Amino acid sequence: MSLRFFREFLKSPGSVGAVWPSSPALARTIVKAANVAAADFVLEIGPGSGAFTGEILRCLRPGARFVAIEKSPDLARSVAGRFPAVRVVAGCATGLSAHLDGQGPPDSVVSGLPWAAFGGPLQDAILGQITAALHPDGTFATFAYFGPHWMKAGRGFRKKLGSHFREIRRTPVVVANLPPAFVYFCRK
Numbered sequence: 001m002s003l004r005f006f007r008e009f010l011k012s013p014g015s016v017g018a019v020w021p022s023s024p025a026l027a028r029t030i031v032k033a034a035n036v037a038a039a040d041f042v043l044e045i046g047p048g049s050g051a052f053t054g055e056i057l058r059c060l061r062p063g064a065r066f067v068a069i070e071k072s073p074d075l076a077r078s079v080a081g082r083f084p085a086v087r088v089v090a091g092c093a094t095g096l097s098a099h100l101d102g103q104g105p106p107d108s109v110v111s112g113l114p115w116a117a118f119g120g121p122l123q124d125a126i127l128g129q130i131t132a133a134l135h136p137d138g139t140f141a142t143f144a145y146f147g148p149h150w151m152k153a154g155r156g157f158r159k160k161l162g163s164h165f166r167e168i169r170r171t172p173v174v175v176a177n178l179p180p181a182f183v184y185f186c187r188k
Helices: 002-011 024-033 053-059 073-082 093-100 120-133 152-164
Strands: 041-045 065-070 087-090 108-111 139-145 167-170 181-187
Touching: 024 053, 024 139, 024 181, 041 053, 041 093, 041 120, 053 065, 053 073, 065 073, 065 093, 073 087, 093 120, 108 120, 120 152, 152 167, 152 181
Parallel strands: 041 065, 041 108, 065 087, 108 139
Antiparallel strands: 139 181, 167 181
């Protein structure tokens, strides 16, 4: 799976954004921060290789719905094959409302998107789709690499979160990830 992920990165570094999948430690952290265990409907955006998908399934409560949206058709097929219990949609997060097809608002949105690889207008477009779709009491969680978050693009993304969400919190750094990362978790 890691080799497929690396190949996707080489084909489209602006869409994949990382050379290696996230660690199980980061997956546990983001799923806990997103409050997946209490959600009736979980949406994963950008599952990539499925590093977070397996942990979401492990924590999903009985009867909860789970949809994953992946832009890369190859990665979408791979995740769907590995996790047949998940409804995987091959599509872009900029069309989130169309992909959710009237399923109601997700209580938990987990994002593996490479925000730093996106320009400001694309970040705003996707964050706007997420806030419009998210349940009023729902939680959005995404991660950032420790270190680059201090750079201009990282600081800019944090400000964008502030313009879309009323509450933004951050987990401690997950050093058992390559590179180390932390999770932003936000509420409307």
